[in-house]
Amino acid sequence: xxxxxxxxxxxxxxxxxxxxxxxxxxxxxxxxxxxxxxxxxxxxxxxxxxxxxxxxxxxxxxxxxxxxxxxxxxxxxxxxxxxxxxxxxxxxxxxxxxxxxxxxxxxxxxxxxxxxxxxxxxxxxxxxxxxxxxxxxxxxxxxxxxxxxxxxxxxxxxxxxxxxxxxxxxxxxxxxxxxxxxxxxxxxxxxxxxxxxxxxxxxxxxxxxxxxxxxxxxxxxxxxxxxxxxxxxxxxxxxxxxxxxxxxxxxxxxxxxxxxxxxxxxxxxxxxxxxxxxxxxxxxxxxxxxxxxxxxxxxxxxxxxxxxxxxxxxxxxxxxxxxxxxxxxxxxxxxxxxxxxxxxxxxxxxxxxxxxxxxxxxxxxxxxxxxxxxxxxxxxxxxxxxxxxxxxxxxxxxxxxxxxxxxxxxxxxxxxxxxxxxxxxxxxxxxxxxxxxxxxxxxxxxxxxxxxxxxxxxxxxxxxxxxxxxxxxxxxxxxxxxxxxxxxxxxxxxxxxxxxxxxxxxxxxxxxxxxxxxxxxxxxxxxxxxxxxxxxxxx
Ligand code: TXA
Ligand code: MG
Numbered sequence: 001x002x003x004x005x006x007x008x009x010x011x012x013x014x015x016x017x018x019x020x021x022x023x024x025x026x027x028x029x030x031x032x033x034x035x036x037x038x039x040x041x042x043x044x045x046x047x048x049x050x051x052x053x054x055x056x057x058x059x060x061x062x063x064x065x066x067x068x069x070x071x072x073x074x075x076x077x078x079x080x081x082x083x084x085x086x087x088x089x090x091x092x093x094x095x096x097x098x099x100x101x102x103x104x105x106x107x108x109x110x111x112x113x114x115x116x117x118x119x120x121x122x123x124x125x126x127x128x129x130x131x132x133x134x135x136x137x138x139x140x141x142x143x144x145x146x147x148x149x150x151x152x153x154x155x156x157x158x159x160x161x162x163x164x165x166x167x168x169x170x171x172x173x174x175x176x177x178x179x180x181x182x183x184x185x186x187x188x189x190x191x192x193x194x195x196x197x198x199x200x201x202x203x204x205x206x207x208x209x210x211x212x213x214x215x216x217x218x219x220x221x222x223x224x225x226x227x228x229x230x231x232x233x234x235x236x237x238x239x240x241x242x243x244x245x246x247x248x249x250x251x252x253x254x255x256x257x258x259x260x261x262x263x264x265x266x267x268x269x270x271x272x273x274x275x276x277x278x279x280x281x282x283x284x285x286x287x288x289x290x291x292x293x294x295x296x297x298x299x300x301x302x303x304x305x306x307x308x309x310x311x312x313x314x315x316x317x318x319x320x321x322x323x324x325x326x327x328x329x330x331x332x333x334x335x336x337x338x339x340x341x342x343x344x345x346x347x348x349x350x351x352x353x354x355x356x357x358x359x360x361x362x363x364x365x366x367x368x369x370x371x372x373x374x375x376x377x378x379x380x381x382x383x384x385x386x387x388x389x390x391x392x393x394x395x396x397x398x399x400x401x402x403x404x405x406x407x408x409x410x411x412x413x414x415x416x417x418x419x420x421x422x423x424x425x426x427x428x429x430x431x432x433x434x435x436x437x438x439x440x441x442x443x444x445x446x447x448x449x450x451x452x453x454x455x456x457x458x459x460x461x462x463x464x465x466x467x468x469x470x471x472x473x474x475x476x477x478x479x480x481x482x483x484x485x486x487x488x489x490x491x492x493x494x495x496x497x498x499x500x501x502x503x504x505x506x507x508x509x510x511x512x513x514x515x516x517x518x519x520x521x522x523x524x525x526x527x528x529x530x531x532x533x534x535x536x537x538x539x
Contacts, residue, residue: 005169009161011177015136019393022133026140034058036136036150036164038178039073040107041102041187041203042157042304044147045172046073047452049083050233055116055146061171062463064153069119070146071104071187075138083113083124083144091192094213100130102183102204106191117146123193137413149186154244156304156339159184163308182457184301185331190217197532199223202331204300223334224325226342228396239474245307249340250475253322254347256293260284263319263345268539269351272315274306276323285319293321303335338429343475350452352473352537354366356465356516357480358509359502360487360494362525364523366480367461377450380462383443384436387412397435403429437468445473466515478538479519482526 010025012018028035034047034057045061047054049072059066061398077095080087084107091105092161096226108126118124126144129135138145149157150164158164161177168175187202188210196216199207210217216402221228250270252262257278263273263284273285276293290306291298310318319341325333337344345351353375371377387394390411398418399407406418422432448458460472471477482490484506491502523534 003312005173007165007169007172008174009177010174011134011161013179015132017178022136025137025174025176026142029054029137029141029143029145032057033173033392034061034163035174035176036135036161036168036172037145037147037176038131038161038181039134040131041129041185042159042181042183042184043150043161044071044073045150045168046133046134046141046147046539048141049111049117049146050114050143052114052116055114058146058148059116061168062148062151062153064148064295065121066116068148069121069125070117070151071125071127071189072113072117072147073134073138073145073147075135077128079344080126081234083110083126084108085110088192090214094190094210097129097213098205098209099128100135101128102130102187102190103127104187104201106189106200108193123191124353125189127187127189131182133176137176156245156307157186157299159304160494163305166216168309178523182301183297184304185335188331194218200434204297204328204331206327207330208327209374223330224337242338245311245315245318247307247310247318249274249318249320249336249343251320251322251336251340251344253344256282256321258321258347259321266351266539268476268537270317270319272310272313272318273481274318274320276321279321286313288315293323296323296326297330299323299332300328300449303332307339348455350455350457351457351475352448352452352460352463354460354462354471354474354477355480355511356462356477356519357470357523357525358487358513359463359505360490361480361482362531363461363463363480363488365531366478366525366535367524369531370459370538373487373535375457375459377459377461378444378446378451380440380464383447384440385441387436387439393438394435398432401431401435433468435459440468441470441473444470449471463509464512466518467512476538477516477519478521478523479516480523480525482524486526 006511012021015022025035029048032051032054034045034054036043037046045058047058067166074080092484104125104339106123106125108122109118113124141467145146150168151157152167155167159181161175164175183204189201190207190210191198191200193215196218197214198218198220200220250258260283270285273283273287275283275289277289280287280289280418288306288309290302324331325327355367395413402421406414408414422428444460451458460470460474465471491497521537525531
């Protein structure tokens with residue numbers, strides 16, 4: 001893959017007077033190149049859908065997983081018959097109304113549509129864009145064009161030629177600038193491969209508008225919820241992380257006033273807010289805006305831009321004002337929730353803090369002070385112990401993996417024997433972790449959510465916060481720190497152990513120590529620092 005080819009930039013403002021340039025771009029496509037073109041939704045990377053080598057170039061430029069299928073763009077209705085076997089009456093009715101425009105229909109494909117385009121599915125996605133530049137290019141190229149969004153896979157879809165250039169400069173022979181996109185989120189995708197038809201991706205043609213014409217329309221569960229592990233992605237795009245800025249987003253549901261009180265309760269948990277226009281001055285954080293509260297079209301248009309803007313500003317953690325889920329808002333929420341990894345909470349809820357620290361650093365002291373301040377403590381070690389009580393499913397899995405003799409005659413766990421087997425090799429250690437960690441996370445999450453729902457701030461006290469993966473369910477992570485000599489002395493005094501015994505214990509913690517480098521806050525717990533003062537760093 002050439003990633004430093006020369007990229008020619010075309011500015012097309014008038015398709016009539018700039019016919020020569022349109023021809024030039026179409027020639028590139030006819031020769032089997034992939035080029036970035038504007039559409040009314042987002043920019044796309046277009047190639048002749050019947051030229052497999054050209055389609056391959058799209059995947060290379062985007063770094064896109066090859067099982068994720070592409071949308072084929074047509075310029076007049078008859079072209080659809082080169083792609084699909086038949087067009088049912090209800091699809092015609094729908095496309096009559098919304099084509100050209102931000103609507104994609106999925107239908108059983110003809111065999112001439114390559115598996116490269118359909119991602120090995122028996123169906124193909126088709127759309128007729130309304131952007132005049134896109135339509136003239138398709139027309140001049142003389143073939144339907146396969147075109148996914150013009151971003152590097154996993155990044156937000158580009159809504160201006162400038163953003164396309166950020167991602168694609170040097171990766172494509174041409175980028176066509178046709179101005180800013182009108183809609184700003186990708187087309188509505190509806191599948192007619194199932195009955196009733198199923199909405200796979202909400203967009204600017206709304207669910208309400210689809211139902212008006214089609215009657216019953218099913219809403220795919222993954223639109224507003226994370227895809228479950230055992231759930232099949234009907235639309236392969238659903239299973240990939242999408243639309244994400246680098247900043248971590250937390251979506252907060254509630255009114256503007258409630259949003260502001262929430263920020264005041266957790267002032268240092270986020271460094272930026274993403275809010276609606278006109279709210280910036282009242283919000284006690286540096287803010288980026290995405291449209292007006294009562295106008296989902298304006299939110300859609302700004303959403304991906306606002307993600308890029310947050311990244312440009314170097315935002316790390318962002319509290320986001322949740323928009324309404326109605327009409328075009330469903331499309332906005334779908335993109336936003338996924339970008340936030342479905343980290344969505346109500347303003348009346350509390351947040352979760354993960355607390356780690358090496359042996360002797362004083363994690364318990366800090367957790368004690370936090371408890372006095374009203375936080376609810378969840379002890380991850382206690383949760384781990386509770387997993388292996390008599391007759392528990394985890395105990396059964398452990399005995400299957402490490403031998404039945406790790407269970408005592410009275411059906412309790414022989415911890416010493418399990419430890420000696422599990423710690424005998426890295427492989428066994430990983431096996432143990434793969435049995436216990438997912439359960440520890442599940443239970444801690446369940447317990448934490450019960451408390452946060454009551455408005456409580458929860459501390460997950462976990463010596464293996466990072467290596468267990470528990471940190472992922474926390475809104476902020478805190479590491480308690482003290483230098484090794486001090487920790488050594490504290491433990492020798494506290495647990496009456498020899499120096500060698502303590503050093504052995506320390507040597508088992510090196511993995512967590514390395515992983516905890518990414519903690520949001522470090523609390524110094526040794527003189528001259530004072531724990532009571534240091535703790536203020538958390539809030
Ligand atoms: O607005 C848009 O649709 C933009 C512009 C450029 O037209 N294009 C776009 O393409 O968003 P892309 O590739 O980024 O998203 C296409 C989505 C993916 O989630 C893909 O999995 C899904 O449509 N898709 C495509 N063909 C499919 C099929 N046969 N069955 C199910 N899902 C399909
Ligand atoms: Mg895309």
